[in-house]
Amino acid sequence: MATIVQKFGGTSVGDVSRIKRAAERIKQAKEAGNRVVTVVSAMGKSTDALVKLAYDISESPDKREMDMLLSTGEQVTISLMVMALKELGINAVSLTGWQAGIKTEPVHQNARITGIDTERLESYLDDDKVVIVAGFQGMSESGEITTLGRGGSDTTAVALAAALKAESCTIFTDVTGVYTCDPRVAKHARQLQSISYDEMLELANLGAGVLHPRAVEFAKNYELPLIVRSSMVEAEGTIVEEEASMEQNLTVRGLAFEGAVTKITIERLPNRYHSMSDVFSALADSDIDVDIIIQQMTGENELNVSFSIHSHKLQEALQILETNSERLGYKQIRFEEGLAKVSIVGSGMISNPGVAANMFKALSDEEILIKMVSTSEIKVSTVVPEVDMVKAVETLHTAFDLDAVEEEVRDVEKVTS
Amino acid sequence: MATIVQKFGGTSVGDVSRIKRAAERIKQAKEAGNRVVTVVSAMGKSTDALVKLAYDISESPDKREMDMLLSTGEQVTISLMVMALKELGINAVSLTGWQAGIKTEPVHQNARITGIDTERLESYLDDDKVVIVAGFQGMSESGEITTLGRGGSDTTAVALAAALKAESCTIFTDVTGVYTCDPRVAKHARQLQSISYDEMLELANLGAGVLHPRAVEFAKNYELPLIVRSSMVEAEGTIVEEEASMEQNLTVRGLAFEGAVTKITIERLPNRYHSMSDVFSALADSDIDVDIIIQQMTGENELNVSFSIHSHKLQEALQILETNSERLGYKQIRFEEGLAKVSIVGSGMISNPGVAANMFKALSDEEILIKMVSTSEIKVSTVVPEVDMVKAVETLHTAFDLDAVEEEVRDVEKVTS
Numbered sequence: 035m036a037t038i039v040q041k042f043g044g045t046s047v048g049d050v051s052r053i054k055r056a057a058e059r060i061k062q063a064k065e066a067g068n069r070v071v072t073v074v075s076a077m078g079k080s081t082d083a084l085v086k087l088a089y090d091i092s093e094s095p096d097k098r099e100m101d102m103l104l105s106t107g108e109q110v111t112i113s114l115m116v117m118a119l120k121e122l123g124i125n126a127v128s129l130t131g132w133q134a135g136i137k138t139e140p141v142h143q144n145a146r147i148t149g150i151d152t153e154r155l156e157s158y159l160d161d162d163k164v165v166i167v168a169g170f171q172g173m174s175e176s177g178e179i180t181t182l183g184r185g186g187s188d189t190t191a192v193a194l195a196a197a198l199k200a201e202s203c204t205i206f207t208d209v210t211g212v213y214t215c216d217p218r219v220a221k222h223a224r225q226l227q228s229i230s231y232d233e234m235l236e237l238a239n240l241g242a243g244v245l246h247p248r249a250v251e252f253a254k255n256y257e258l259p260l261i262v263r264s265s266m267v268e269a270e271g272t273i274v275e276e277e278a279s280m281e282q283n284l285t286v287r288g289l290a291f292e293g294a295v296t297k298i299t300i301e302r303l304p305n306r307y308h309s310m311s312d313v314f315s316a317l318a319d320s321d322i323d324v325d326i327i328i329q330q331m332t333g334e335n336e337l338n339v340s341f342s343i344h345s346h347k348l349q350e351a352l353q354i355l356e357t358n359s360e361r362l363g364y365k366q367i368r369f370e371e372g373l374a375k376v377s378i379v380g381s382g383m384i385s386n387p388g389v390a391a392n393m394f395k396a397l398s399d400e401e402i403l404i405k406m407v408s409t410s411e412i413k414v415s416t417v418v419p420e421v422d423m424v425k426a427v428e429t430l431h432t433a434f435d436l437d438a439v440e441e442e443v444r445d446v447e448k449v450t451s
Numbered sequence: 452m453a454t455i456v457q458k459f460g461g462t463s464v465g466d467v468s469r470i471k472r473a474a475e476r477i478k479q480a481k482e483a484g485n486r487v488v489t490v491v492s493a494m495g496k497s498t499d500a501l502v503k504l505a506y507d508i509s510e511s512p513d514k515r516e517m518d519m520l521l522s523t524g525e526q527v528t529i530s531l532m533v534m535a536l537k538e539l540g541i542n543a544v545s546l547t548g549w550q551a552g553i554k555t556e557p558v559h560q561n562a563r564i565t566g567i568d569t570e571r572l573e574s575y576l577d578d579d580k581v582v583i584v585a586g587f588q589g590m591s592e593s594g595e596i597t598t599l600g601r602g603g604s605d606t607t608a609v610a611l612a613a614a615l616k617a618e619s620c621t622i623f624t625d626v627t628g629v630y631t632c633d634p635r636v637a638k639h640a641r642q643l644q645s646i647s648y649d650e651m652l653e654l655a656n657l658g659a660g661v662l663h664p665r666a667v668e669f670a671k672n673y674e675l676p677l678i679v680r681s682s683m684v685e686a687e688g689t690i691v692e693e694e695a696s697m698e699q700n701l702t703v704r705g706l707a708f709e710g711a712v713t714k715i716t717i718e719r720l721p722n723r724y725h726s727m728s729d730v731f732s733a734l735a736d737s738d739i740d741v742d743i744i745i746q747q748m749t750g751e752n753e754l755n756v757s758f759s760i761h762s763h764k765l766q767e768a769l770q771i772l773e774t775n776s777e778r779l780g781y782k783q784i785r786f787e788e789g790l791a792k793v794s795i796v797g798s799g800m801i802s803n804p805g806v807a808a809n810m811f812k813a814l815s816d817e818e819i820l821i822k823m824v825s826t827s828e829i830k831v832s833t834v835v836p837e838v839d840m841v842k843a844v845e846t847l848h849t850a851f852d853l854d855a856v857e858e859e860v861r862d863v864e865k866v867t868s
Contacts, residue, residue: 050507084527090467092534099537102545103530106523110501113520117509120516128519133594154594177550177571 036201037069037159041169041191045208046265047111048078056265057118059206060164064124069159071198073169073191074115076107097142101171101181105131108168108187115166126164129155131171132179136190138172144183144321146248147172147190150197159198167194185246192249196256203258205245206265211272212237212244214436215289220427224438226272229287234260234274236379236413237288250274285382285389286434291427293420294345295325295373297405300355302336302365309362313339316358322347325375326408326417342406342417345371373405374423377415378430390414396433402426453618454486454576458586458608462625463682464528465495473682474535476623477581481541486576488615490586490608491532493524514559518588518598522548525585525604532583543581546572548588549596553607555589561600563665564589564607567614576615584611602663609666613673620675622662623682628689629654629661631853632706637844641855643689643704650704651677651691653796653830667691702799702806703851708844710837711762712742712790714822717772719753719782726779730756733775739764742792743825743834759823759834762788790822791840794832795847807831813850819843 040063042056056074064070084103088095095103112128119126135151158165169187172180182189188205195203209217210225212234217223229237231254238247244262253260253274263271303309310329317324327341343351348369355367383389390407393414397404402425406417418426431437457480459473473491481487501520505512512520529545536543552568575582586604589597599606605622612620626634627642629651634640646654648671655664661679670677670691680688720726727746734741745757760768765786772784800806807824810831814821819842823834835843848854 050504053508087467087527087531088534091470091531092538095534096537099530099533099545102533102547103527106526109523109526110504110520113516114504114508116516116519117505117512120513121509128516130519130596133596179547179550 035067035069037071037198038063039071039073039191039195039198039200039203040206041073041187041203042075042206042265043187043208044075044078044081046206047074047115050114052265053077053111053114054118054121056206057115057122057124059265060115060119060126061122061124064164070164071155071159071167071194071200072115072164073167073187073194074108074111075169075187076104077111080107080110098178101142101179104181105168105171105179108170112166112168119164119166124164125162126166127158128166128168129158130168131190132173132177134165134167134194136167136172136193138174138180138182140174140176140178141180142178143181145172145174145180147182147193150193152197155194155198182248185249188246188249189252192252192256192258192260195258196252200258202261203253204261204263204271205249206263207244208264208266209244209262210264210267210269211262212274212288214287214438215427215431216291219291219424220289220431220436222431222437224436226287227270228273228275230381231274231276232412233287233379233381236377236410237290245274285380285386286378286436287380287382289376289378289427289431289434289436291374291376291423293374293423295342295375295417295420296345296348296369296371297340297342297373297417298348298351298355298367298369299338299340300362300364300367301338302332303339304363305331305335305337309337310339312358312362313355314341316354316362317351320350320354322351322354326406326415328406328408340406342373342375370405372420373417374420374426375415375417376423376426376430377413378434379413381412383412383414392433393430396429397426400425400429402429452484452486454488454615455480456488456490456608456612456615456617456620457623458490458604458620459492459623459682460604460625461492461495461498463623464491464532467531469682470494470528470531471535471538473623474532474539474541476682477532477536477543478539478541481581487581488572488576488584488611488617489532489581490584490604490611491525491528492586492604493521494528497524497527515595518559518596521598522585522588522596525587529583529585536581536583541581542579543583544575545583545585546575547585548607549590549594551582551584551611553584553589553610555591555597555599557591557593557595558597559595560598562589562591562597564599564610567610569611569614572611572615602666605663605666606669609669609673609675609677612675613669617675619678620670621678621680621688622666623680624661625681625683626661626679627681627684627686628679629691629705631704632844632848633708636708636841637706637848639845639848639854641853644687645690645692646704647798648691648693649829650796650798653794653827654705654707662691702797702803703795703853704797704799706793706795706844706848706851706853708791708793708840710791710840712759712792712834712837713762713765713786713788714757714759714790714834715765715768715772715784715786716755716757717779717781717784718755719749720756721780722748722752722754726754727756729775729779730772731758733771733779734768737767737771739768739771743823743832745823745825757823759790759792787822789837790834791837791843792832792834793840793843793847794830795851796830798829800829800831809850810847813846814843817842817846819846
């Protein structure tokens with residue numbers, strides 16, 4: 035009997051009727067003869083309500099206590115989901131993260147899973163029960179409740195699938211699959227039948243938002259097929275696996291973008307061996323995620339360093355640089371807000387030189403200024419003014435032949451409307 | 452350094468501002484030089500909201516899953532309370548029931564505490580931290596989340612105080628202490644400085660509602676002083692302890708009452724050894740709480756049995772008796788709704804014969820019909836028409852010299868208004 039793992043995100047369990055609909059889906063999987071483990075997130079906006087309570091009390095709530103608080107959200111969903119399954123005649127049982135044996139680092143709000151003790155879970159599966167597991171949470175060795183950070187429920191699902199040697203892991207979500215680009219922005223976006231782990235990883239890292247990068251990485255390491263499909267409509271979905279079929283031999287498989295990017299430039303930093311390390315260690319120590327980094331010599335003993343961060347971290351980043359100004363020894367800090375990052379992704383790039391050049395040409399033809407560039411083997415990212423973001427996305431989507439044909443567009447509209 | 456345990460109920464942590472106020476109280480206790488453990492309930496109406504969700508999904512939600520669901524309520528409060536304390540500069544940490552080592556029977560919705568493993572809790576206290584513990588919940592040996600049923604947070608607090616050999620346990624609530632009678636009904640109700648465990652137990656069992664009987668019993672067994680005081684106003688409170696001071700040498704210390712009582716009479720039951728056992732086992736098997744029982748011979752081989760139950764259980768009780776009518780062999784069932792129970796309580800009764808007679812006289816002087824009577828060493832209960840309940844309470848309050856003097860009445864009004 036095959037073991038399968040499923041995951042339903044916050045929107046898919048957003049209210050009682052959606053929980054009931056998800057329960058129907060779980061029932062189908064069970065009645066198809068599988069051993070079923072389902073991971074669920076907190077109900078829709080319930081996490082926001084808890085976060086608001088915390089911030090009503092404290093401007094900077096304790097991280098340990100935030101984990102204690104927010105982990106209740108999934109615990110509510112697991113119990114309601116089991117009740118819904120029992121109403122459908124399905125024998126089920128709920129487990130919190132710690133009950134499901136999900137062990138993590140002793141870190142709050144962003145812990146990594148270190149292992150899963152599946153004994154309790156497997157004994158329930160052996161009893162022919164569907165097991166509903168709280169996503170996003172685990173327990174450290176000392177018995178502290180931890181959470182996995184953004185996209186944590188995806189990671190829970192994939193990690194469980196790996197630990198249970200599941201056949202596949204299906205992520206039920208509010209879209210029908212992985213698209214060439216966000217269909218709410220690129221009107222001609224097209225759903226992909228399949229995509230490779232690496233491509234998905236670049237798309238996920240770039241904020242495509244369907245799957246969390248940590249989950250994709252986990253799936254890649256365990257060669258676990260990941261399926262993304264809709265919890266709302268019956269449709270095929272997209273499979274993420276090692277060898278994605280080369281649909282239409284596309285060089286570029288997808289396009290990602292995100293706004294609220296700020297570029298910070300440190301001018302005339304002394305050119306010492308540890309200069310770069312000093313700057314970025316100081317930022318990392320305060321959990322400031324730095325994305326693109328560009329270093330440029332400006333004289334024999336001086337350099338300029340530019341990097342991009344999320345705009346809401348700007349004040350914090352400036353303060354850290356200010357605090358360390360003497361030690362770092364730079365002359366000036368400048369920053370530019372109101373930027374966006376637009377990226378193209380595809381394994382086909384490896385064997386196709388000139389993809390980056392084509393991208394720059396397409397953007398310059400539309401008079402879109404490129405502020406920063408960053409490349410990897412299967413990705414080119416550009417930072418552009420946020421006001422030009424949508425235009426850049428549409429331009430590149432067309433330029434790299436990603437636009438859907440007419441009938442596909444109608445399908446997409448049906449689903450997203 | 453003395454260890455003290457405190458408990459704040461749902462009303463006292465009902466919103467952010469009340470949580471902050473409770474945090475101030477906790478801070479006072481800590482700064483007075485104590486090791487402080489505080490038990491908290493779920494916020495005000497939050498449990499009701501969770502219960503509603505469950506019943507939106509299922510008419511009879513699974514008990515295990517209800518515990519999973521409802522235990523999140525206290526978990527929310529503990530984290531918020533720690534955040535509030537940290538804002539006041541107090542070092543604190545939260546623990547769920549299972550983290551606090553609260554072990555229970557493997558029963559859902561109404562588990563009893565079987566033991567407390569205080570190691571983790573004490574190590575936090577040794578680190579000079581205030582420990583905030585989720586009330587109402589524990590964990591069975593197999594790692595299931597359980598809840599303690601009604602009044603469970605009181606029980607958690609008292610059990611923790613016993614396990615930690617605390618100096619005292621203070622129950623912060625929305626009244627200023629234990630009264631001779633509910634001040635919302637008896638206008639002359641007076642707050643008691645002290646009361647014995649047994650008296651409190653009778654009052655608690657009789658529905659006085661301030662403290663849960665299981666908590667009082669626990670405190671009595673461990674000779675732990677229990678203090679009931681207001682979380683809202685600075686006032687003395689009432690101490691529950693072994694030797695209550697004999698204030699004004701009162702024979703009757705307090706008065707309790709409850710409405711919605713129904714009397715059921717089984718007529719002409721065969722007088723067999725197992726007749727009584729058959730009747731009340733059948734009711735107990737269906738969780739119908741029977742209160743007063745009166746048995747009366749009506750012939751050589753027949754008897755009448757009357758008993759009182761809560762009115763909302765009437766239909767269920769009648770159905771059980773009907774189902775078992777052949778086996779029980781009675782001739783007829785009669786019932787009377789619209790009754791109330793009014794009781795007087797006081798250790799002084801033991802050495803004062805005639806207290807019951809005085810009670811009956813006071814009631815008959817007001818032409819209040821007595822339908823049933825039940826007595827214990829320190830209590831006399833009467834069942835009377837519910838329409839006469841308030842009159843009976845006021846009459847007895849005056850007859851047994853419980854009325855407060857003028858200035859005390861004003862104090863009470865200030866607090867309850």
